[in-house]
Amino acid sequence: MNIKNWLKKTIQILSYVDNPRYEAELLLSYILQRNRSFIITTDYVELTKKQYKYLNHIVYRRSLGEPIAYIIKEKEFWSLSLRVSYDTLIPRSDTEILVEQAVSKINTNSSLILDLGTGCGAIALALASICSNWNIIGIDKSKKALEIAKINAFKLNYKNISFFYSNWFSNVHQKFNIIISNPPYISKKELHFLKKDIFFEPRNALISNNNGLLDIQKIIKKSNNYLFSGGWLLIEHGWRQKLQVQYLFKKYHFFQIESYQDYGGNDRVTVGRKI
Secondary structure, three states: OEHHHHHHHHHHHOOOOOOHHHHHHHHHHHHHOOOHHHHHHOOOOEOOHHHHHHHHHHHHHHHOOOOHHHHHOEEEEOOEEEEOOOOOOOOOHHHHHHHHHHHHHOOOOOOEEEEEOOOOOHHHHHHHHHOOOOEEEEEEOOHHHHHHHHHHHHHHOOOOEEEEEOOOOOOOOOOEEEEEEOOOOEOHHHHHHOOHHHHHOOHHHOEOHHHHOHHHHHHHHHHHHHEEEEEEEEEEOOOOOHHHHHHHHHHOOEEEEEEEEOOOOOEEEEEEEEO
């Protein structure tokens, strides 16, 4: 079968996704190790039996709801191509709001930044790409996730970033100008309303007790001890959690509290400053 006919067939199979042609071309690029422009301009090239068999296998996985990022082991974030695995959350474009807001709060060329629950390192690596003078630390309680983050840092050749194991602040022993986090914030009750592809992602990076607020509260409560005076805490949260998160910032003595919407117009990020 040639590329053109395979694409036609696969687009029909993946018709339930938002952009089936794009996903089919992405899977083909992954297997052929060619960019999408090659596929578009050489669509009469014949697939080998081995390629055809493996393509059908990964299309089947996608049809079961497995996220395409896990299939091709890669996801773009902040224009960076990042390795992902079943041990890491898949970076989402809305999380770039966190990065944008962190950048807006940094007014010096030599900032110390802590990324809590770094996963594949997306947020930390995005910040590292912006300014080589910023010193960034990413922590996570998943050693397997940290391995992926270190692979990404090595691949991108960033020297201003390091990763180490810590269960939130358990192994953190210094202060920072910026603490940033995309913690678990989904409640168990919400699971029934989510798309099935999210069930492929690590549960402990998604779900939090106390209606999704337990980990957020822990971070806000302890962050004051790890921020310099005037330092900022930035947290991603659920679109219905803005008021509760703002309350927690006030409860634990932050000021200049603001919330920001994601690209879909949903309340997504709240920030506060240490007095």
